[in-house]
Amino acid sequence: MTTLPTYRYTPGPLHATLLAGSVPLFLGALLSDIAYGQTYQIQWANFASWLIAGALVFSGFALLFALVNLLRARPKAGRPTVYFLLLLAAWVVGLVNAFQHAKDAYAMMPTGLVLSAIVTLLAVAATWTGLTNLRSGDAQ
Template sequence: MYSSGTASPIYRALPGPLHAILIAGTVPLFLGALLSDIAYFKTYQIQWSNFASWLIAGGLLFCGLALLFAIANLLGADRKAGRPLTYFLLVLITWVLGLLNAFEHAKDAWAAMPSSLVLSVIVTVLTFAATWLALTGLRSGDAE
């Protein structure tokens, strides 16, 4: 489709299937870690902290791979486009804070509270924002 007033089509690069799976896969992993931290905070059962640690490790793997796609997207993007840069920064900050959260979870379980719980909330919100930004790009013919 052509946009009104121009002779060339408008295309916004949406993530490819693998990129979309990776960025969307971070949501349940980091959300599961947050829910496990909440469960540990309420029950004092050490296994919830262990669950959170493993879920964070999986989230970091998915987020790190999505970060590689974000770098490639940033390098190929139009210099005037702010969306790829915003997406890259969101994924980068999510990964860095997720790594700090993994370090917090490496402590004794109760020593990690409440900082690991706070970090889990922040990382979960950031991963929701990054996923939303990645998957709601404009399609061909849409106006900005």
């Protein structure tokens, strides 16, 4: 019986920190948008803009790490590809969300709130996929 080697491309400590760090920033932006929608205090919109900018930096670097992991994966399909595509989608929607938040305070509503919810869900899905045993090369 021949055993095939298992090639694991789990995120390293820096990659995992960047990946997991984007979730609370996107979530904070969503909560700030909700607070702005209820109070109309402009500072909540400013908080959301800064949190989105920080999340884009974190997820952008995590996206670079994910691209390297994808290029190193033996078969170019499966979970490394799904992980990269989820993270790319989260980053692109986050960038669109940042542009939406750059508008005047109330002009960003309700589109900014909806985009914040979507990007938060995408970031959680990407983080879940990225931190749960990305494997390439085995049948499990």
